[in-house]
Amino acid sequence: MIGKRIGGRYEILGNIGDGGMSKVYLAHDVILNRDVAVKVLNYDFANEENLKRRFQREALSATSLTHPHIVDIFDVGEEAETLYLVMEYIEGQTLKKFIHTNGPLSPEKALPIMQQLVSAISNAHHNGIIHRDIKPQNILMDSAGDVKITDFGIAMALNSSDHTKTNSIIGTVHYLSPEQARGGMATKKSDIYSLGIVFYELLTGQLPFSAETAVAIALKHLQEEIPSIKAFIPSIPQSVENVILKATTKDPNYRYQSADEMYDDLLTVLTPERARESRFTVPFDDDRTRAIPVVTEPFKFDEIDSTKKIIPIVPDMPPAPVPVKKRKKWPIITGVIAGVVILFLMFLLMPSFLGPKKAEIPNVIGMEETEAISELEEIGFKVKERTEQPSDEYELGEIIRTIPEAGKKREVGSSVILYVSTGKETTEMADYTNRDYTQVTGFLDSFGFKSIKPNKIFSDEAAGTILKQDPEPGTEVIPGETDLLFTVSKGRDVRILGNLSGYSEDEVKEYAETSGFDITFAKKAYSENVPENHVISQEPKAGAELVKGGKVKVVLSKGKEEKPVKLLIQTVTIKYEPQEVIEPNPNPNPDDDDENGYWEQPDLAPIPQTIRIYVQDKKNTMADYIDEFTITEDKVYRIPIELEEGQHGAYKITRDSKIIMERQVNYSDSQ
Structure with missing residues (x-):
């Protein structure tokens, strides 16, 4: 198998372990890119179509189980008439190996393991699945110490149509319930029995029963009480031992009613309230307390650790006597018969005269407790003991059952145990x-x-x-x-920080409310480009991932920094330059002309010229003039230029829209 690919996706990497009916391989799922465990059955199903369908049905029922302490089954397949299961791969060891290396465990260390196991079995039972083969070999422990139960693939769903006694299977005989040892059908309480044996092994490091043969061990499960743990380890609290005693009673009726009940019990065994708990004992009922006949004829377990059908353990019948021909003695026979009849009648009638009077236990199930006691006492029975139990069927205070059961005949004056409902289980x-x-x-x-x-x-x-x-x-x-x-x-509320550059102070506050960030204002700074009270910078930068409530710092602008200002007065002389106008002599008298034929024009009034002053400084730009006037003669003008430290300025003068003067002025220029 190693190196092959089955199911088109599972590459077999190596062997993990072998069992009586299967081999387990480590494989890699090439589609999901994960390691898995593949269990391949060592069985030829070629002529066993019904068995094949049964296995597939049981395996599919196990795929419905989802629990943190149950090994997941991912797939069920067939390759070359070989059936296989694909399961979750657990890197670790079996609980059996862990016990061998670390056992016995203290109650404080054993209880978490048991709580995980019982919660897993509870989940399976609620899904209608019985494991049937609970043992440390079928329990895996990972590196963190958590356990997971495997091999649910061989369990049958309770609602299976062919769930008959012939389908009953048993597991390893060391963990076998008495009803399975007798060949009876496994139930949920059979799993509870096996869990009790596992708990025993965790605490003692050994099994409760051992013998040379599997039959002898099975008989001990049938006939002998579980050895007391306190005999081995006196320091074990009685409340802890009581869990094992209750889980492993021979009569399933006195075991835990469910895995849930066992789990709840495990949660409180070490609490101070249970420090002085009495030893668990099964209530006496002579209808139930019967000796199991000793089996002397051995039967065969082919494989102790594998799942096999067994024949119910029953005592051998003595051989039939060989008939011997005798002489006819009719008179003697007639006399004997008459004597037997007389003795029989005496046996029936004499107890009523010589023995105590008997009466039938009435059916008080469903009655209120006071009503039930009244009816029992009216007949002559005594109620000296009552046990409270939760019930989904009967209301608070109603009778669930009695010991002895209704219909049984008991001596008048004998005691009856009442089981009283505490209402629905809480x-x-x-x-x-x-x-x-x-x-x-x-x-x-x-x-x-x-x-x-x-x-x-x-x-x-x-x-x-x-x-x-x-x-x-x-x-x-x-x-x-x-x-x-x-x-x-949901984890931390991570958000993306926006770009706050250029935001006003009010806009920043509004953003803080909507984004959920904790935004604070650092000291303001001067900026040549950013207006006053607007954001210059932020920390963290825009695009950073922050949780809700994450801290953000922003720097607001104080506006431009006020630098030293110098007023430079530029004194200039603006020349008046009139235009000379010479026109032809209109005088017809040539005697008035000069030698060139022109006449001398008399002096006229000066023509005004428009002057405009432009300044580039701290307050002004060349886009507009700062002063406008007209001149008819030269004019001295003082131009004010206000410059900040390091700033360059300039002025420009136009006359009738033509530039007649311009100059650059520096802050460093002397006045």
Whole structure:
């Protein structure tokens, strides 16, 4: 197999382990790019079509299981008439190897492991699946110490149409329940029995029963009580031992009613309230307390660790006597028969005269406790013991069942045990804060809560972390009537910081409100380009990723910096330059002409010239003049130029729109 690709996607990399019915390989899923475990069955299904379909049906039923402590089954396939399962690959070791290396464990270390196992089995039971083969070899432990149960692929769904006694299977005989050892059908309580044996092994480092043959071990499960843990380790609290005693009682009726009940018990075994707990004992009922016949004829277990059908363990019948022909003795026979009849009648009638009077236990199931006691006492029975149990069927205070059961005949004056309903089973809400929401809901799904919903909010905690829960921890709830609401972290609220350059102070404040950032103003700074009270710079820069409430600093402009100003007076003389006009002599008297034929024009009034002064300085630009006037003669003019330190200025003078003077002026120029 190594080096081959099966199913078109699983490349076999190496062998992980071998079992009686299968081999397990490490493989790589080339499509999803992940390592997986592939279990290949060592069985020829060529002529076993019904068995093949049954295996496929059972494997598919296991794919429905989703729980943090159950190995996921990803795929079921067939390659060259060989069936295989594709499962989650767990890098670690089996719980069996862990116990061998580290056992025995203290209750403080064993309890977390058991809580994980029981929660996983509870999830399977709620999905209608019984494991049937719970043992440390089928439990994997990862590097973090968390455990996951595997091999649900061989379990059958409870609603399977061919779920008959002939389909009953058993697991390793060391963890086998008495009903499985007898060849009976495995139930949910069979899994609870096996869990009790695993708990025993965790705490002691050894199995409760050992013998030379598998049959002898099976008989011990049938006939012997589980050895006391306190005999090995006296320091073990009685409350811890009681979990094992209750899980492994021979009669399934006295075991935990469900894996949920066992899980709840595990949560409180080390609490101070249970420090002085009495040893668990099964209530006496002579209808139930019967010796199991000793089996002397051995039967064969082909493979202890594999799943096999077995024949119910029954005592051998003695051989039939060989008939011997005798002489007829009718008179003697007639006398014997008559004597037997007389003795029989005496046996029936004499107890009523010589023995105590008996009466039938009435059916008080469903009655109020006071009514039931009244009816029992009216007949003559005594109620000296009562046990409270939760019930989904019977209301608070109603009778669930009696010991002895209704219809049994008992001596008048004998005691009857009443089981009284405490109402629907309640569960104390644990504290799930600071735990992962997906894992918690995977666990809580098995409890049958009415609904489980998240309220997701941003926080500094990692995404998926439970921040708050409703109902609160410690609240007693009825799962089927309770809605769970978890406040779950969405992680940090990361946002992109915008570009605030050029924003006014009011605009920055408005942005802070809408963005959720904590924006503060640093000291203002001068800017040649940015107007006063507008943003010059920011830290962090635009485009940075910040969480809601992240701090941002901005620098506002104080406007241009006020530099030293110098007033430079430029004194200039503006020349008046009249234009000379010579016109032809209009005088017809040639005696008045000069030698050139022109006549001398008399003096005229000067023509005004328009002067404009332009200045480039701190306050003015060349775009517009600062002064305008006319001259008819030369004029001295003082031009004021106001310059900041380091600034260059200039002036320009026009006469009748023509430039007649211009000059650059520097701040450094002397007055």
